[in-house]
Amino acid sequence: MSPRLLPFLGFVLVLALLGFGIRWSQRHDPREVPSPLIGKPAPQFSLPLLDDPSKKIGSTDLAGQPYLLNVFASWCFACRDEHPILMSDGKRLGIKLVGFNYKDEPDDAKRWIAQFGNPYDVIVADFPGNVAIDFGVTGAPETFLVDASGVIRYKYISPITPEVIATELLPRIAELRKQAAR
Amino acid sequence: MIRLRLPMNASRAGRRPSLPVLVLVTILCFIVASFAFAIDPLPFKDHAQELRFQALTKQLRCLVCQNESLADSNAPLAADLRRDVFQQMQAGKTDDEIKAWLTARYSDFVLYDPPLSGGTWLLWFGPAIVLLAGAAVILVVVRRRTRVAPQSSNVTRSASAAEDDW
Numbered sequence: 001m002s003p004r005l006l007p008f009l010g011f012v013l014v015l016a017l018l019g020f021g022i023r024w025s026q027r028h029d030p031r032e033v034p035s036p037l038i039g040k041p042a043p044q045f046s047l048p049l050l051d052d053p054s055k056k057i058g059s060t061d062l063a064g065q066p067y068l069l070n071v072f073a074s075w076c077f078a079c080r081d082e083h084p085i086l087m088s089d090g091k092r093l094g095i096k097l098v099g100f101n102y103k104d105e106p107d108d109a110k111r112w113i114a115q116f117g118n119p120y121d122v123i124v125a126d127f128p129g130n131v132a133i134d135f136g137v138t139g140a141p142e143t144f145l146v147d148a149s150g151v152i153r154y155k156y157i158s159p160i161t162p163e164v165i166a167t168e169l170l171p172r173i174a175e176l177r178k179q180a181a182r
Numbered sequence: 183m184i185r186l187r188l189p190m191n192a193s194r195a196g197r198r199p200s201l202p203v204l205v206l207v208t209i210l211c212f213i214v215a216s217f218a219f220a221i222d223p224l225p226f227k228d229h230a231q232e233l234r235f236q237a238l239t240k241q242l243r244c245l246v247c248q249n250e251s252l253a254d255s256n257a258p259l260a261a262d263l264r265r266d267v268f269q270q271m272q273a274g275k276t277d278d279e280i281k282a283w284l285t286a287r288y289s290d291f292v293l294y295d296p297p298l299s300g301g302t303w304l305l306w307f308g309p310a311i312v313l314l315a316g317a318a319v320i321l322v323v324v325r326r327r328t329r330v331a332p333q334s335s336n337v338t339r340s341a342s343a344a345e346d347d348w
Binding site: 138 | 245259285286287288289
C-alpha cells in the first residue's frame with residue numbers, strides 16, 4: 001500500500017464517522033430524554049379526578065390490570081393532533097386508558113374534553129405537576145404502558161399515531177396479555 | 183422607572199455625556215440585570231444557601247429548553263424542579279442526593295456534567311485518543327522525513343525531495 005493513500009484513508013474514516021452521525025441522528029431524536037423508569041415500578045400516586053376533585057384515584061386503585069397513562073393538557077398543541085387518534089383507536093387497544101391532565105386549569109381541561117370528546121376511562125388531574133416529575137414527564141403528550149403488577153413497560157414521547165399503535169403499543173399489550181394468561 | 187437625568191442634562195447643555203457618566207450608566211445596567219436571575223423568589227435560609235442553590239441549578243439541564251440550565255429557564259417544568267430542589271435543600275439533602283433524585287427520574291440527561299460510565303467513556307477519552315492518534319501520525323511523518331533527508335541532501339541541498347514524499 002502506497003503511503004500516499006494514508007491521508008485519503010484518514011479522510012474516508014472521518015467521512016464514515018460523520019455519515020454515521022447523520023444517520024444516527026436521523027433515527028434518534030437527540031432531544032428525547034431517555035426514561036430510567038422503564039422496567040421499574042411506576043411511582044405511587046393519588047390524584048383527584050378531573051370531573052370530581054373530591055374523589056381521588058391512585059396507583060393502588062389501578063393495580064391488578066394493565067393500563068395506558070396518557071399525559072395531555074389543553075395548552076398542548078400536539079395533544080390536539082393526538083386526540084382524534086385516541087378517540088378512534090383508543091378502544092382498539094383493549095386496556096384501560098387513563099388520562100393524565102398535566103398542569104392544566106381544570107376548567108380549560110373540561111372544556112377541551114367537552115369540545116373534542118373523551119377517549120379516557122378515567123381522567124386524573126395533576127395541577128402542581130409533582131406526580132408528573134415522579135414519572136419523569138418532560139412535557140405533553142407522553143404515554144406510559146403500565147402492566148398489571150404496576151411496572152412501567154414502555155414510554156412513548158410525542159403524539160401517538162396509528163402507526164405507533166400498530167407497531168409499538170398493540171404488540172406490547174398482546175405480550176402483557178400472554179404473560180397474564182400464563 | 184428611573185430616569186437618567188444626568189446624560190440628558192449634559193446633552194442639553196451642549197456637551198456630550200462624559201465617559202465616566204457612560205461607564206456608570208453601563209455598570210448600573212449590569213447591576214439591575216443581575217437581579218433578573220431570581221426568577222422565582224425563594225425564601226433562602228442565608229446567602230450561602232442561595233449561592234449553593236444557584237451553583238447546583240446551573241449544573242442541571244432544563245428538560246424542556248435543553249440548551250438552558252435549570253437556573254436560567256422560564257419553562258414551567260424548570261420552575262417546578264427548582265421548587266423541588268429548593269425543598270430538598272431545606273430538608274437537608276446534599277447536592278449528590280438531589281442529583282440522584284433527579285437522575286432517577288430523568289436519567290443522566292439532566293446533568294450537564296455526565297458521569298463516567300460505559301456509554302460515556304468515548305465522550306471523556308475520545309479527544310485524548312484523537313490527540314494521541316495525531317501525535318502518532320506526526321511522529322511517523324517526522325521520522326520518515328529525517329530518514330529521507332540525508333539521502334536527498336546528497337542529490338540536492340534543497341529539501342524539496344523530502345516534501346515530495348507526501
